[in-house]
Amino acid sequence: MPDDRQPRVWALLGPHRGDNNQVLALAQALGFPFEEKMLRYNQLRRIQPSLLGATFRSVEADCRAQLEGEPPDLTISTGLRSVPVVRELRRRSGEQTRSVHLGFPRISPRYFDLVVPTPEYPVPDESNVTRIPFALSPHVERSVSPSDCALLEKFPRPHLLLLVGGPTLYWELPVEQILGAVRDLLARAASQGGSVLVVGSPRTPADLHEAIATELRNASQPTLLAPNDGPPSYPALIEAADELFVTADSVAMAADAVMTGKPVGIVPIAKSALGRAVTAITDRLRPGKRLYPRDLRFFWTALEREGFGGTIHEPKASNPPDYAKLVAERVRQLLAQPAPPATDAPDSAQ
Template identity: 30%
Template sequence: MPAGMHDENGQHRPSCWVVTDGSAGMENQCIGLAEALGLDFTVKRIATTRPWRWLPPQLWLDPLKRLSPQGDLLTPPWPDVLITCGRQAIPMSLAIKKANGPDTFTIHIQTPNCDAARFDLVIIPEHDRLRGPNVLVSIGSLGRITPKILQEAASRFAPEVADLPRPLVTVLVGGSNRCYDMNENVMRDLAAKLTSLQKETGASFLVTTSRRTGAENEAILRGALASLPHRLWTGEGENPYFGYLALADALIVTGDSVNMVCEACAAGKPVYIFELPGGNRKFNYFHSSLQQKGYTRPFHGHLEEWHTPPLQETRRIAAKVARILADRQQGR
């Protein structure tokens, strides 16, 4: 919606752009915030050209002209609110701010690789060290999961798992990244623990993998599940991810993804972390913090019973952002 439009009651309806390079983990955080704020938003997936994409934001010349037509171009009218995430979107946010000044309120999610004061607001996870007067700190990452989304997904996918015995244990499997290594030995260990858990509890498994899981690891997992009651989604057909979160009695999540762990915690069920070899200061702090707050426990092959409220950081952060936007509007 173009900037400056009004609804049927004559109230100003802020326009909003969500700008990322299209990575799901980044885009979902921005969309989750926009949805929680109740904004009418347009998603812009950008592609930047070489050599600019490799340079720090302050070295870009005319950033808006460095966009590839393979992605979305960014042209006026500029939005009232701009939400960005990721390195490639930073120069675009700075350029739009320069072009439109205070008429565009810029929000960047995750620690930027430039001075945070160049944004109106920066939202970071608590395991990052950045702090400042325009910085909001969340527990982990933001996301799109709400009680309504989970309820709708549960209704849609319940018939597909109705014949599976309880407890239903959802298993979210990621893969190797710069910090963690998911190799064949690790996957065999997870497979063995799931097999043992099924014998102990009679559980069924709702399993999803990611592109990072790898064909060899997926084959090991598929072989182990073959003799167990389960559903396995590896990318074919409708994505049951939200449904599996909603229908689970408990969740097991590999520890390589902050987003995946936070989405599991948003379901308000016991969440067990299957630890992978590796890690770093930020990941270690993140996992330690969630365990101390009672949201997660390590997975050692058994289920325990405990209760925790759903992690609702997106709603909490959005409420703070809404107050800031309201104060800004009143101050005009």
């Protein structure tokens, strides 16, 4: 975009908080005004992007209106659901709309101007692929309401915050294993003072959530099991924490923790039955290759290599670069380049 006008940027948001935080982190780092497009998807979202093609049809009808009209200069997207929308916007613009996709689009990177995956995703190496060690997260002080501050001030410091995710295709969170981490934190609070704060995610299994609640109710130390939607809010908990501990399934929450610069411990999880079978077969037939659609082992290796995070017993602080700003600079360079010649694109939606 060689002229002096600011680009029109659309941040395509969806149902997952971690995904949306990544999109917003990059949009904010770019420094341009941007529009948030909150999309709700219908059952067509289950079709692979390569089969669905360029279309708005996978978006609920009452959400499509915000996508009509002149396409933006730039889209920022994540998740496979957004891929058909991005392709349709590019089609309508005559391929003039630039696109940045965060994560694994489950389609060739050639459909985007820039793809930014984290280590666990099997995205092929291409000239338009930039890998980062963990998901983008805002590297700024989070806005915290006075009521959240007042609530958290009731709990003595240090605040030991445990962030609990949920199972993935190949990994699970055994109840006793996670309760072991909770007990370790309670023991620390008992011997050194402080309080234990815990928050789950929408992926946290109900039985694990209840088991944690029971453990905390029976503890003699000050504890809080925060609701997923607050109060206190998730940003308030992150901001108030003195040390953070994250179950190893959650790339997004690990990024939020590491980017605080505070001590972080990664809580191990376990392979599911499917995970044990698939990793055994893959490691034998394709040694060193990632599982599809993602292989968390590569993410953990990257964290260890970069020194981002320790263990439940020895949390580690680090000073990571602001990856959102680094990616934003790559995007600005992209926008400064002339777009390819416009192609004829019909106005009608597919």
